[in-house]
Every structure is written in C-alpha cells, then in structure tokens.
Amino acid sequence: MTAAPAPAPAGALRPGFRLALRPRFRRRELGLLLVVSVALIAGRISLGVTQRAAAARLAGDSGPVAIVVPTDLAILAAYVGVLFAAHLALVLAGRRTDQILLPTVGMLGGIGLLLMERLPQTLAGSLGGLARTQLVWLVLSFALITALAVAVRNDAWLRRYKYTWAAVGVGLLLLAFVFGRDVNGARLGIAIGPLTGQPSELLKVILVVFLAGYLSENRSLLVEESTRIGPFSVPPLPYLAPMVAMWAMALGIVVVQRDLGAALLFFLVFLLLLYVATARVSYVVLGVAAALIGGAILYSRLGYVQTRVDVWLNPFADAQGAGFQIVQALHAFARGGLIGTGLGAGLPTIGGRPPIPALHTDFPFAALGEELGLVGILAILGLYLVVIERGLRIAATAPDEFRAILAAGLSLVVGVQAFIIAAGNLKLVPLTGITLPFVSYGGSSLLANGLVVGLLIALSERGAELPPPGPRRGRLARLGRLVDRGAP
Amino acid sequence: MDPALLVVWILRLLFLGLLYAFLWSVVRVLMRDLRSASKGPATALGRLVVLASPSGEPPVGAAFSLDAVVTLGRDVNNSIVLEDEFVSTTHARLTFRGRAWYVEDAGSTNGTFVNGSRIDTISPLAFGDEVQIGQVRLRLDRARP
Numbered sequence: 001m002t003a004a005p006a007p008a009p010a011g012a013l014r015p016g017f018r019l020a021l022r023p024r025f026r027r028r029e030l031g032l033l034l035v036v037s038v039a040l041i042a043g044r045i046s047l048g049v050t051q052r053a054a055a056a057r058l059a060g061d062s063g064p065v066a067i068v069v070p071t072d073l074a075i076l077a078a079y080v081g082v083l084f085a086a087h088l089a090l091v092l093a094g095r096r097t098d099q100i101l102l103p104t105v106g107m108l109g110g111i112g113l114l115l116m117e118r119l120p121q122t123l124a125g126s127l128g129g130l131a132r133t134q135l136v137w138l139v140l141s142f143a144l145i146t147a148l149a150v151a152v153r154n155d156a157w158l159r160r161y162k163y164t165w166a167a168v169g170v171g172l173l174l175l176a177f178v179f180g181r182d183v184n185g186a187r188l189g190i191a192i193g194p195l196t197g198q199p200s201e202l203l204k205v206i207l208v209v210f211l212a213g214y215l216s217e218n219r220s221l222l223v224e225e226s227t228r229i230g231p232f233s234v235p236p237l238p239y240l241a242p243m244v245a246m247w248a249m250a251l252g253i254v255v256v257q258r259d260l261g262a263a264l265l266f267f268l269v270f271l272l273l274l275y276v277a278t279a280r281v282s283y284v285v286l287g288v289a290a291a292l293i294g295g296a297i298l299y300s301r302l303g304y305v306q307t308r309v310d311v312w313l314n315p316f317a318d319a320q321g322a323g324f325q326i327v328q329a330l331h332a333f334a335r336g337g338l339i340g341t342g343l344g345a346g347l348p349t350i351g352g353r354p355p356i357p358a359l360h361t362d363f364p365f366a367a368l369g370e371e372l373g374l375v376g377i378l379a380i381l382g383l384y385l386v387v388i389e390r391g392l393r394i395a396a397t398a399p400d401e402f403r404a405i406l407a408a409g410l411s412l413v414v415g416v417q418a419f420i421i422a423a424g425n426l427k428l429v430p431l432t433g434i435t436l437p438f439v440s441y442g443g444s445s446l447l448a449n450g451l452v453v454g455l456l457i458a459l460s461e462r463g464a465e466l467p468p469p470g471p472r473r474g475r476l477a478r479l480g481r482l483v484d485r486g487a488p
Numbered sequence: 489m490d491p492a493l494l495v496v497w498i499l500r501l502l503f504l505g506l507l508y509a510f511l512w513s514v515v516r517v518l519m520r521d522l523r524s525a526s527k528g529p530a531t532a533l534g535r536l537v538v539l540a541s542p543s544g545e546p547p548v549g550a551a552f553s554l555d556a557v558v559t560l561g562r563d564v565n566n567s568i569v570l571e572d573e574f575v576s577t578t579h580a581r582l583t584f585r586g587r588a589w590y591v592e593d594a595g596s597t598n599g600t601f602v603n604g605s606r607i608d609t610i611s612p613l614a615f616g617d618e619v620q621i622g623q624v625r626l627r628l629d630r631a632r633p
Contacts, residue, residue, distance in 0.1 A: 028517055035513055039506030046499035053492050065492045100514060107510055220588040220612035279587060342500040372504065379507040386514050393521070399629050400616035 022094035026087065032103035033087055037080040040110040041073065043343055047118055048072040050344035075131050079113055082139050086146040090457075093150040098394065098460035102145070104386045105438050105453050109138050109446075111380065112439035115364055118344050118371075123360055124441060130360065137443040141450030148454025155459070159402045162213030169206040172199040173249075177256055200253075200262035201435075201448035204417070205455075207266055208273070208409035214242060215277040216401035223278050247287075251294050258304060261432030264420055267291055269413050276395070276408045312430035328356040329366035329425050340373030360441040362433050365425040380439075381422065387453075388415040394460040407459050410452045532631040533584045534615065536568065540625040545571035553631065558582040559594070560621055574598050574622030582613070582628075589613040589628060598622060 045068055052065045083106045090097070113134055121129030158165075176199045215222070222239055250263040271287040274280075298305045307322055315323030315330070332355075335341060346367060347355055356363045369377045391411015398404040414437045421440075424431040435445040532553035538546050552558075552568050559566045561578040570579070576596035583590050592610035593600040600607055601620035613619065619626045 032510065032513060032517075035506065035510045039503065039510055042499060042506055043503040046496070046503050049492070049496050049499060053496055056492075067495060100517060103510070104514065107507075216614070216616075220614055223587045339501070339504060342496060343503065345496075372507075375504055376507065379504070379511055382511050386511075386518070389518060393518075397525075401614055401630075402616070404630070 023092050024094035024096070026091055026099050029087055029090070029099035029102055032100070033083055033106065036083065036103050036107045036110065039107070040076055040080060040114065043111075043114050044073055044076045044117070047114060047343040050342050051118075054345065075117060075135050076110070076113065079110060079135060079138060082142050086142050089146045089150055095150070096462045097149060097457050098390055100386065100390050101453055101457055101460075102149075104383055104390075105145075105449075106142075108380070108383050108438035109141070111368065112364065112436075112441070113138060114343060115367055115439070116360065116441055118346075119354060119360055119367075123354070130441065134441050137446045140443070141438075141446040144447060144450040145454040145457065148451070149457035152455065152458035153461075155403065155406070158209050158406070159213050159216075162210050165206050165213075166210040169203050169210065172203050172206070173253070175199060198442070198444040200257075200259060201444040202451075203262070204265060204269070204413050205410075205448055205451050208269065208406065208413050208452075211270060211273045212402055212406035212409055215273060215405050219277050219401055222274075223280070247290050247294060250291075251298065255298070255302070259433075260305070260308060260430070261420060261424075261434030264432055265413070265417050265434060268416050268420070269409060272412050272416070273405060273409050277401070277405055308430045308432075312427060315427065325357055325363065326427055326431060329363055330427060332356065332366045332370035333426065336370040336373045336376075338373050339375050340369070340371050343371050346370040358433070361435055362421065362431075362440070363425055364436050364439045364441075365422045368439075369425070377422075381418075384415050384418040384437075387411055390460075391415075391456055394456060397462070398459070403459055407456060410456050410459075414449060414452055534589060534631050535629045536582075536619075536626045537629055538624065539618065539627055540623070541570075541572070542623045543571045543573075545569075546624075551629075554582065554584070556584045561594070561596075570621060570624050572622040572624050575624065579621050580619070582619075589615075591619060596621075 048069060049065060049067055052069075056065055083102070086102060090102070113131065116134040117131040119130055121131060123130050124133070218239055247267070250267040253259050253263040253266070267287070271284050274283050274287065295305075299309060311318070311323045311326060315326040317323065319327045332347070335347065347370065354367070356366060359367055365377065365380075368380060372379075388411050391407050391414075394411075395404040395408040398407055417434055418437050420429065420432060421434050421436050423429045435442055437445065437449045533556060534554045536552045536554060536558075538548050538550045541548050546552075546568075555567070558568060558581070559578055560568045560570055560575075560580045560582070562570060562572070562575045563577045566578060574597075576594070576598070578594045579596040580600045581592050581594050583592070589612070590610050591600065591602060591607065591613045593607060602611060602613060603618050604620075613628055615628055615630045617628050619628065
C-alpha cells in the first residue's frame with residue numbers, strides 16, 4: 001500500500017532518495033480524481049444493473065431490479081481509495097510535480113478493472129478471481145508510482161549507469177531465451193521457480209533509459225556530422241552502430257522469442273527517440289526502410305510471420321482457425337456501434353469463456369469497443385494522448401537533454417504500445433500480442449507501466465537540481481566504453 | 489418502456505458522459521498550461537547559469553538568455569561581461585549553429601574548459617555541460633519555455 005512518507009534521518013538512505021514532509025496541496029489532481037471516482041462508480045453501477053437485469057430476464061423474472069447492491073462496489077471502492085491514498089502521499093511529499101498523469105492513468109486502470117469485473121472471474125488469476133488479482137496488481141502499480149514520484153529526486157543513478165542498464169536488459173533477454181515459457185506459440189514469459197513474468201515489459205523501460213543516456217551524450221555528433229554515400233547523407237557511421245544493433249535486436253526478438261509486438265514497439269520507440277534527439281527526418285526514413293527490408297526477409301523465411309500478415313490481410317479466409325481472434329474482434333466492434341451495448345451487455349460468454357481468446361490481455365480494446373462503442377474507445381485513446389502530451393510537455397521544460405529525451409521516451413513507450421495493440425485489434429496493422437497499458441490484465445505490464453509513470457511524475461518537478469556533468473571523453477573511448485564509470 | 493431498461497440506458501450514457509467530462513477537464517487544464525507557457529517571453533536558444541564566480545560579478549545563480557552568437561570576456565563590449573582577473577578581454581565565443589551549441593576559445597591567456605578539460609578547437613557544447621572561463625564556472629541549460 002502507499003505509505004505516507006516519514007521524515008528520515010539524513011544519510012539513512014542512498015543519496016538521490018531523500019524523503020521530507022512538506023505538504024503542498026494539489027488542487028487540480030484532487031479535482032480530476034473526484035471526476036475519475038464519480039465516473040468509475042457510475043460505470044460500476046451501470047455494469048451491476050445491466051448484469052442483474054439480464055439475469056432477471058433469463059430467469060423470466062419481471063420484478064424490479066435493485067439499482068445499487070453494496071457488494072458491487074467493494075473492489076472499485078478499494079481501487080478509488082488507493083488512488084486517493086496515492087494523492088495524499090504526493091500532497092505530503094510536497095513536490096511541484098505533474099498533477100495530470102495520476103488521474104489519467106487512474107482512469108485507465110479503473111476502466112480496466114471494470115472490464116475485469118465484467119469478464120468471467122475464472123479466466124485467470126489465483127487470488128480469488130480475475131478482478132481481485134487485477135486489483136492487487138493495480139495497488140502494487142500505484143504504490144510503485146507513488147514511491148517513485150515521492151522519492152526519486154535525482155536522476156544520476158539512471159544517467160550514469162546507462163551501459164549497466166543495457167547489460168541488465170540484454171540479461172533479461174537472455175533469461176527469456178533460456179527460461180522462456182511458450183504462451184500461445186510466442187515465447188513471452190519466463191518462469192523461474194514460482195516467479196513468472198514478461199521480461200519485455202521491463203525491457204522497454206530499460207531501453208528508454210539507455211537510449212536517453214546514449215542519445216543525450218552523442219546528440220551533437222549525431223546532429224552535426226554525416227557521412228555521404230552518393231547523393232545520400234547518412235548519419236556518421238560509427239554512431240550508426242547502436243542503430244544497427246537495435247535493428248538486429250528487434251529481429252532477434254522476432255526470430256527467437258516470436259514476439260512481434262515487443263519488436264515493433266522497441267524499434268518504433270527507438271526511431272521516435274532518434275528523431276526527438278536529432279530532429280532529422282532522414283534518420284527516420286532510413287530506419288523505416290531498414291525495418292521494411294527486415295520485415296520482408298522475415299516474412300519470406302518465417303512461417304508464423306506469414307500467418308500473422310496473411311491473417312491481417314484476410315482474416316475471413318480462415319475465420320474458424322487462425323483468423324478467429326480478429327474476426328471475433330471485428331464482430332465485437334460492429335456490435336458496439338456508436339455508443340456500445342453498455343457495460344456488461346456485450347455478447348455473453350460461450351461455454352464459460354468469452355468469444356475472443358486472450359480477451360483480458362490482448363483484446364480489452366475490442367471488448368471495450370463492444371460495450372462502450374466508438375464514443376468510448378475514442379475517449380480511451382484520448383486518455384493515452386493526454387499521457388503523451390504530458391510527457392512531451394515535461395520534455396519541453398526539462399533543463400537538460402537527458403531528462404528531455406527520457407521524458408519523451410517514457411511517455412512515447414506507453415502511447416506507442418497502446419496504439420500498436422489498439423490498431424492490431426482494429427485490423428489496421430498485423431496483430432501483435434502486447435498489452436494495452438493499465439487496462440490489460442497482467443502484473444508485469446502494470447508494474448512496468450507504473451515504473452514509467454512514476455519516473456515521469458518524478459521528472460516533471462520544476463526547479464529540480466541538475467547533477468554535475470562528467471568529464472568529456474574522446475570519441476573512440478566513448479564508443480568503446482563498455483564499463484560505466486563508477487560513482488564519484 | 490420498462491423502467492429498469494430506462495435506468496440502464498441512463499447509467500450507460502452517464503458513464504460515457506463522465507468519461508468525456510474527465511477528458512474535458514483535463515484538456516482545459518492542458519490548454520491553460522500551454523497558453524501560459526506561450527505568453528512568456530520569446531524562447532531563447534539557451535541559458536547560461538553562473539555556478540561559481542569568486543569576484544561576485546556576475547553573481548552566482550545569475551542566468552543569461554543567449555542569442556545565436558555570444559561573446560564572453562572582461563571587456564564591456566562582450567555580450568556577457570565577466571569581472572574576473574583570470575579572464576581575458578575577449579575570452580571565448582559561444583555560437584548556435586543549426587541545431588547545436590559550440591564553444592571556441594578566442595585566444596585567451598588562461599584557456600577555456602569544458603567539463604574540466606581544456607579545449608583547443610571549436611567544440612560542441614551540450615545542454616548541461618559546464619564551461620569554465622578564468623575562475624568563473626557556467627552551465628549551459630535549455631531555455632525555459
């Protein structure tokens with residue numbers, strides 16, 4: 001749970017993690033959180049009434065239906081309580097940080113929780129059903145957001161150890177190769193003893209931290225120097241190395257892990273950050289060309305990539321087999337229409353299972369499209385746009401390049417992931433199995449996205465101190481350096 | 489019409505309405521934030537913040553908004569005047585070219601240092617880097633929007 005920060009004796013904690021009690025009211029956040037809680041409670045009541053009315057109709061019962069049953073609200077009330085506890089902790093910490101992000105992700109998490117309450121509880125989860133398990137993960141995620149937003153005052157530990165972070169990321173990838181557990185043909189999860197998780201969710205955060213460190217250090221070189229090959233001006237070749245490594249890594253994830261979603265996400269975020277750092281369109285064009293070539297090679301060599309693309313182009317060719325998920329999702333969107341069927345009034349489950357396989361992890365967008373309609377999913381996409389806007393705004397006001405690129409990257413990684421899976425659900429791009437941030441069921445996803453938002457809020461503090469710059473190094477030394485310099 | 493059905497309908501629309509009420513209030517806050525940001529002075533290309541200045545002129549903590557070409561030195565004709573006995577008349581030049589800042593030494597006696605190492609040619613300067621001129625230490629920051 002979110003504990004109120006207690007004044008700690010100086011020197012008891014690592015530098016950079018200092019706690020102090022200095023309340024400062026956050027009126028905007030409080031106001032927005034009130035709107036969030038009213039909206040979520042209205043949604044829960046709507047869901048309860050719809051479900052009871054449907055049950056009564058099924059039983060041939062025409063008596064009046066209770067509008068509010070207190071047991072309906074238990075899970076949601078606990079969630080709203082956690083949101084306000086997080087708000088209280090931020091007030092007590094008294095930092096001048098962003099006040100929009102917490103209510104926005106709170107709304108997304110709440111919509112996800114409503115969906116989990118509506119789905120059959122036996123679908124997943126070990127702690128007494130789908131919704132309860134999701135509630136526990138949401139609580140942990142918001143505790144993480146609050147802890148980071150309260151305690152992270154200094155980003156030196158992120159910027160200084162960027163190669164260490166990169167090594168951790170590669171280690172995670174190797175873990176996934178070795179201890180990989182196949183889920184629906186894709187090697188997404190790892191299981192070491194009782195611990196299971198999806199490393200790619202954490203990997204995306206590490207990737208952004210590493211790229212922010214690398215690009216901020218080499219930005220002026222990437223911007224100013226270029227190698228000419230014929231009529232084309234390409235980036236300075238030695239500095240292209242990380243780009244090629246990135247490209248190879250993305251392809252490696254596709255080949256070994258069969259994780260198209262993570263590969264697409266990593267590469268898109270990399271290209272966006274390269275553009276954010278250099279403002280050069282030519283790099284993006286080059287990157288997209290490389291991705292298309294890589295994609296064409298993979299398509300011609302790997303069967304499951306072909307299946308994915310063929311299913312995307314014509315899911316109705318094999319509507320009962322490979323195209324089943326997509327066809328069902330399209331039907332769900334069609335049933336939803338403009339304003340949806342209402343929460344809880346979507347297509348009933350068939351034989352105790354929802355019609356779309358992996359609905360709670362990969363297709364929550366389709367389920368929400370059915371029950372909230374076009375109007376509802378546009379609002380949800382709007383919430384992700386708000387997250388991106390806040391991140392870019394924090395980046396624009398950041399005092400130095402590392403913070404600017406980090407803030408842009410953190411918000412883009414959430415936004416791009418949401419748009420990849422939403423577009424996949426809508427058959428706009430080939431479907432890739434990644435989660436809808438803060439809405440999908442799953443602990444790894446919620447914790448990793450909590451990490452992202454917590455860091456963003458911490459980064460948004462106005463008037464923050466900058467760490468002293470390190471000594472400037474020669475270019476070759478910088479490129480060849482694999483071991484980070486230690487703390488001063 | 490069945491009253492239960494009516495209640496269901498109203499609640500459905502209420503939830504969607506409240507979703508948009510939230511979005512509307514967020515967008516209002518964002519617009520106010522953007523408007524107040526755009527009302528500020530025209531954005532400069534960067535700022536130089538004084539970190540250390542033994543002579544007290546300029547004082548520590550002072551910040552200079554930068555134009556595309558900035559000269560630093562002891563002479564009053566420089567864009568930033570540094571009253572320090574180890575600073576030459578015209579000591580160093582900061583230039584913004586295309587997309588990045590550069591610093592070059594203008595033939596000073598005691599040299600110009602970037603992050604602790606002396607520069608001999610024109611060299612790129614990233615935001616957050618420290619420049620030392622005489623005993624004065626300055627940091628290049630991004631301009632406040």
